Amino acid sequence: MPYLYRAPGPQAHPVPKDARITHSSGQSFEQMRQECLQRGTLFEDADFPASNSSLFYSERPQIPFVWKRPGEIVKNPEFILGGATRTDICQGELGDCWLLAAIASLTLNQKALARVIPQDQSFGPGYAGIFHFQFWQHSEWLDVVIDDRLPTFRDRLVFLHSADHNEFWSALLEKAYAKLNGSYEALKGGSAIEAMEDFTGGVAETFQTKEAPENFYEILEKALKRGSLLGCFIDTRSAAESEARTPFGLIKGHAYSVTGIDQVSFRGQRIELIRIRNPWGQVEWNGSWSDSSPEWRSVGPAEQKRLCHTALDDGEFWMAFKDFKAHFDKVEICNLTPDALEEDAIHKWEVTVHQGSWVRGSTAGGCRNFLDTFWTNPQIKLSLTEKDEGQEECSFLVALMQKDRRKLKRFGANVLTIGYAIYECPDKDEHLNKDFFRYHASRARSKTFINLREVSDRFKLPPGEYILIPSTFEPHQEADFCLRIFSEKKAITRDMDGNVDIDLPEPPKPTPPDQETEEEQRFRALFEQVAGEDMEVTAEELEYVLNAVLQKKKDIKFKKLSLISCKNIISLMDTSGNGKLEFDEFKVFWDKLKQWINLFLRFDADKSGTMSTYELRTALKAAGFQLSSHLLQLIVLRYADEELQLDFDDFLNCLVRLENASRVFQALSTKNKEFIHLNINEFIHLTMNI
């Protein structure tokens, strides 16, 4: 059903307590649980049945899976045993280690964990075979309900399981995440940071320590202050190296967390230190500044106390920042949104979210390499007004995410190559056109165009106005996206495509009969011949008249005008409401039509009788209709052919309907210019006429 209108512009950042119910029944977790309890049955989820379709879409299972409830596997199952910890997560037969790593990091942040795993469920009283989890998806929180039937083989869980055989929260969380993504198989392959975002609603950044920016220390310091989740690891060159231990006591391919950053004065110098934690709770760095290294002796006891330096083998240790950069390869930061943080966190990111889409034929413009269509991409204006504290520039983070690609995997959709560019905004407050991009270079852009779910980068730009253009690499590739901007200070963003503005001059008066042009007199003769004495034509007669005249025009190639266009023309021009066009009304329309033909010819460069739909924005603007991307997308969906071309009849049809609808709006919005109010009678009556 029709893709309903969405209000453009930034939206507020959502919070988990508003999580949307996703079950097809429309019922909440609590409602369904109560229903099951009353009926005395265990919940069976029809949306994600215990069958092979929930497991795989491309392959058949190697072994026969048996779906069992935890109660059928062990005697006394527990939801969480002794708190959710990283040891609860053991990988199964699925290549979703990225998910496990993310769940492991999540266990380190109790607040974030509690948001994903609501506390109101267990295998104790009130158990009804139903569980729920909450995930962040494209800037909203979803509440995902599952039943607790899990795939098993020989009474063992096949996929994710806990080290304790009677603890099930992690297996159930995996199932819920699989349901969200369509199937277990859809979880194969991914990056930890992707799942991290789905668990927190944060935005991720990755830094290569070897190519880190100059202010890397400040970045990490600020990230920690903001409560972001930070992880770091050492790359492995081969699978054999995995979990290999270096002479300095570091583990390769293992996810460490960064827990602190600070400076000490050491022999008259300021030394930058970083605190790392091995989630194993043991095996520590043994280089300089490690627990019992001699450097600490030159540090005063007060400062030691401030840094909480202890020599315990608790997996946590300090190291010099320069050693850190030398030994570790990557730092991943998951920047949390304000709602995910404790109330008392001082430094929070300001977040704005834009939803949009690239649609073939209207807004799927591709990257700057494709100048002809690049400008048709959605454009978002970003106003930076406040500088960072003590800085001349404003830092912000742009994260562009393509939606639902994992879910569409089963239909053969792959992750698209995406990226974005930032231009300095000229004074004009409108969608920038082709010429602008021909003559202006971008001020900044995403590091690469890459086929990841999300591309994010950090920028520093002087205060001012910028235009941000998200795009796919190739043109004509369709996807929905969500663009998030995290800024230190409040930044104002606006969708440049949101404005709908109609500029329709009052229709001119028809020329009086004695001042008619030669052309109009010829028409009058034709009209008399076709219409008879009353000088009114029906739609069929109008079709005949227009085609008779237009076929003679040499400069424009036409397929015939359709009867529907003629009916629409009559609906637009007819003042008496009798379904016929009077000659005076026709004269006014003819002037209009001539303008529209010229407009069409301007954009039909190759005189083929069709125009590219990417030109529609400009063509409609010239005709007085400034439309939003969403409206343009609707028009293209309806009228464009497979080659994304529009012929004159459809172009005319579209203009006539737009004008008719705009006139209706003008007529009904006399009191309140913003809105019209319609009851069902008026709504059906008016829309049936357009």
Add this chain to the structure above:
Amino acid sequence: MAAQAAGVSRQRAATQGLGSNQNALKYLGQDFKTLRQQCLDSGVLFKDPEFPACPSALGYKDLGPGSPQTQGIIWKRPTELCPSPQFIVGGATRTDICQGGLGDCWLLAAIASLTLNEELLYRVVPRDQDFQENYAGIFHFQFWQYGEWVEVVIDDRLPTKNGQLLFLHSEQGNEFWSALLEKAYAKLNGCYEALAGGSTVEGFEDFTGGISEFYDLKKPPANLYQIIRKALCAGSLLGCSIDVSSAAEAEAITSQKLVKSHAYSVTGVEEVNFQGHPEKLIRLRNPWGEVEWSGAWSDDAPEWNHIDPRRKEELDKKVEDGEFWMSLSDFVRQFSRLEICNLSPDSLSSEEVHKWNLVLFNGHWTRGSTAGGCQNYPATYWTNPQFKIRLDEVDEDQEESIGEPCCTVLLGLMQKNRRWRKRIGQGMLSIGYAVYQVPKELESHTDAHLGRDFFLAYQPSARTSTYVNLREVSGRARLPPGEYLVVPSTFEPFKDGEFCLRVFSEKKAQALEIGDVVAGNPYEPHPSEVDQEDDQFRRLFEKLAGKDSEITANALKILLNEAFSKRTDIKFDGFNINTCREMISLLDSNGTGTLGAVEFKTLWLKIQKYLEIYWETDYNHSGTIDAHEMRTALRKAGFTLNSQVQQTIALRYACSKLGINFDSFVACMIRLETLFKLFSLLDEDKDGMVQLSLAEWLCCVLV
């Protein structure tokens, strides 16, 4: 432009009182005060661009451009005709109205009658204008037009020949209100020539908003006395006259001093006790103010000596003032016609009179949907607009002789804007109406338009005696309390027209348009219902679908037409691309502009359902259905629509011969489905009202 939107906004304005006499509609959007101020500020005299002083304002045929009658006509302002023109001299009186070279005596007679009632006159001729204060060559008048008051602005350039006004003028050469009133009325009707020929009543109604009745006194109704008495109580204007057989007789005075072909007013009725018998008397007035009846009960007649002197005192009239009594029986014998103009409640300011209660309906007859013709055409008669009224309270003080208690209603059916269409050779339609008592079991069914069977089974309780080509047909009916259906129609079917139907009732009447409820509950198939899939069909789908297993509008068209090409039971040239686009709009759930296999299956089931309905409706198996049958088909498909939408459907989906082929049929159904679905999505709080921004509105229209 956008006639429908204009209609909706007018309806809304009307509910807020626009169109009442106090808040008249601005004709062509011209506002008198604004325009006058503009002229005063810039120091020019007003020139009306909407009704220019040029030949087209005069006429189209006899007074058309270049005709001999229009030779030498010069447009002049009153200030150019005499040194000190006046708007009104000594009050507006009947002598201010002298006919010119236009056959609009009916209008003059109406204006003349209007001068007799000051209150009514100044509603038409606002007093805030003259040639002295704030004169800017601009004047305005107010007329009643089909249920609403319209303010018409004109400039004061008048057509003259040899320094004399060509048309209506006052006896006083320097008085101009009547000539200007005529011009304003001509503007409202398109041109001066459009005013030629008409009936006084028509003019009278346009000046008062009332409704007229005629009584032929050769065949007086039994309760004539009651009718006159009640009409006087209700503040109605009553006139009577004596017909003449030749023009020579006009204003001839009979031996008993009655003036023939002259309009008398009826000013009272009384009953007196005369020699032990009750005697009904009627009081008349000669507008001349002199020449009085000299027969029985005249001013000095001996009959007065035989009644109670106190009673005589009450009824006594002064000598020669034009007003006199006569007995009702003499009145019926001497006079030929009685005209009553019943005023609508708003035109009466007095608290004492018993006002009529007024209900007004507007409607259309449209070819192919609601132009059903009269009862002689049973196949289409039932499709006419239907209105329902409910009469609860019976009249007061009924005469016992008449039988069971009844409610008196006065129905007036008026066709709109026909005078405008004279220019293009279309005259008045023959119109009439019928009133049916609604059987008890069908009462309180406001949503159902009654079908053909009802009209075959029931006879009307009241109806117009004939179908006549007058602007208005009206009549009085006495009906027992209950619900009634009023069906206005033209005589012949397929005649386009606009009308307003007025129901004046003594007591409150409740009104409801039948079928004003709009609702849609279309058939919703579930793809799992298809148990057996047509294998060949599926192969075709797969062939036409792209890599993504989705089909575009063009492919859908090929697919459907392939499927229908083998059918011989329906006649059509295949589905149009626009129909296929509508289908995709409705069913495309993910906004790709294409249909997937499941969506397509749903569509296919819908089409099957519509085919079934189409088949049933096409009862003669001709392969197409008639536009009038759409009402039945739509109901079967789950849509309840009002007349307006039915009319739109006929305009947009029927061909000029009023046939609807299967393609249009499906296109219409699919579009309706989409719109109803859209509305229910938009109406989040389910209050039956949606608020739309421009962008949202354009979305609704374009999907």
